[in-house]
Amino acid sequence: MKLSQYFLALLCPIILLSSCKKSTDEVAADTKSTFSIEFENQVNGSPLVLNTTTYKNAKGEDFKINVFKYYVSNIKLSKADGTTYLIPESYFLIDASKAELTNITLKDVPTGNYTKIEYTIGVDYARNFAGAQTGALDPINGMFWTWNSGYIFVKLEGTSPQSLAPGNTLTFHIGGVTDPNNTIRTFATEINAANPLRIRTDGKPNMHFIVNAAALFTGKTDVSFATLNMTMGGANSVIVANNYANGLFRLDHIHN
Amino acid sequence: MLFLSIALMYACSKNEDEVTPEEKKITFSVPANFPTPVYNFEDNKLSNAGFALGKKLFYEARLSADKSVSCGSCHQQFAAFTQLDHKVSHGVNNCQGKRNTPPLFNLAWQKAFFWDGGVKNIETSPLNAITDACEMGTDIQTIVAFLKNTAPYPDLFKQAFGSTEINSQLILKSISQFTAVLVSGNSKYDKVMRKESGVSFTSAELAGYNLFKEKCTSCHAEPFFTDFSYRSNGLDLVSTDEGRSHITGVASDFGKFRVPTLRNIEYTSPYMHDGRFYSLDEVLEHYNSGVKASANLDVQLKNGILLNTTEKEQIKAFLKTLTDNEFIKNTLYSES
Secondary structure, eight states: OHHHHHHHHHHHHHHHHHHHHHHSSOOOTTOEEEEEEEEEEEETTEEOOTTTOOEEOTTSOEEEEEEEEEEEEEEEEEOTTSOEEEOTTOEEEEETTOGGGSEEEEEEEEOEEEOEEEEEESOOHHHHSSSOOOGGGOGGGSOEETTTTEEEEEEEEEEOTTOOSGGGEEEEEEEOOSTTSOOOEEEEEEOOTTSOEEEBTTBOOEEEEEEEGGGGGSSSSOOOTTTOOEEESSHHHHHHHHHHHHHSEEEEEEEO | OHHHHHHHHHHHHHHHHHOOSSSOOOOOOOOTTSOOOSOOSTTSOOOHHHHHHHHHHHTOGGGSTTSOOOHHHHSBGGGTTBOTTOSSOBOGGGOBOSSOOOOOSSGGGOSSBSTTOOBOOGGGTHHHHHHOTTTTOOOHHHHHHHHHTSTTHHHHHHHHHSSSOOOHHHHHHHHHHHHTTOOOOOSHHHHHHTTOTTOOOOHHHHHHHHHHHHHTTTTSOTTTTOOOOEEBOOSOSSOSSOBTHHHHOOGGGTTBEEOOOOTTGGGSOSBSTTOOBOSHHHHHHIIIIIOOOOTTBOGGGTTOOOOOHHHHHHHHHHHHTTOOHHHHTOGGGSOO
16 A cells, blocks of 8 residues: 555656656657658769769760769767767668668657758778678678778769770779878758757658769869779879768758 | 776686686687787677687688688698798689788787788788689678578577677678687797796807897887888889888888788798798898898898898797797697
């Protein structure tokens, strides 16, 4: 008898508290939910179609894309009050040839209104030199250099009549984390405060990004395939990374 | 403070690993004259089953493209895990690689791997051999599929990691349980350094040790007989192998290679990154009279290292005290 009274006394405020929270629009600090990000791969506004469609770079040179893969990692969300949440173990490999890999789901994110998102294009310094990894970072994905440890952050392969490489190939393997050829770039974008990313227990928003593959070849330096058609780390990779740092991703809209 | 806690953690894990009644427990033992290792099994808990699986994979020739080459084909125990008599590595389809196979021991103290330091973690260092067309000539997908379909591998993975799941991470972690446990620290030199009773240098060995300290330790530093730096010792005026600059892209690193360990040197012939010298006599004669003025030649070697016949014999006598027969003959590391 006494014991159950005790329990009741304990329970009451808990029930009160939680009902309290629900009645207002405020979100409880300790609830978590899910959101997703869709990466829609394009080339200068047209859908990216591998192997067949011909595109033009900023120099007006024709090219086709056979492979387009890139890492998005260390996703960080910020609220208007400046508080941030770094999503732990957030490493994703987006592969244009695998539709299921262009839409990523982020679980266990504290509910709330977020007004900024940022992430690494590539993989942070430490993981490039860490021991054997699995998941998105598994070397089986063909994004790890075995002779010079580290990940390929962005991989674009294709062809261009202007390329002087055998078979007119384009080989852009961008990576490397040590100066002067560090290619780690961070992308950040503000989210319209009127329509923030609203993560709720009963709402799983989707962010829609447009990814422009042609951004590798323009922005800071217009790339001509006659002079640059192959890079696997090094100074030329830095040129490409500086191009895509700002131009690769654009937040198009959010479905809350 | 940080150091202390690491040291404590380390001591703890060591204790855990020590006691088992039935079979001999595989341990990672740090010789008293060695510093704290870089790789400490923190994210790869050492177990008998993990080691046994790693060793089996190390000696598994069916992993290679033509099923003829295992890690153990190039890294042979009787040669301290280098490839005896091969100037450069010899892989699938009789393909000749471009570099001499390094021996495998004391890897847990290395921060970088390969002659040019391109690989940064012991766990990822087998990947290049697996995928190189000239070494094992295969890929991880094929290896994972083979292991999933080949008894007793699923059971061995279960014993080692608690699940029949097989992926590249577990393959690499188990291989590292084998390769990182390879410690060579029981040579005569080590016993003399640790003042173990009844062991002392002969007068020739001692004279050789003193000459070595005077002329060689600035690069071949004790106790690993390398300072793990990248240097040119003047093998060629212009090296055909870029060496370290292939990794750094820096011109002043052209033709530089990691200073190799000299432990077990008696058994690791041929010598240098391209295996050009078959005997220690040739190596010593190189330092005495053959050093070429390569662009990035180490300043210490600009006049070579003059050595007369007696000195050469004394240095050779000392170098042979670096042979660790207990390591080379340890059946724990042999193909079973």
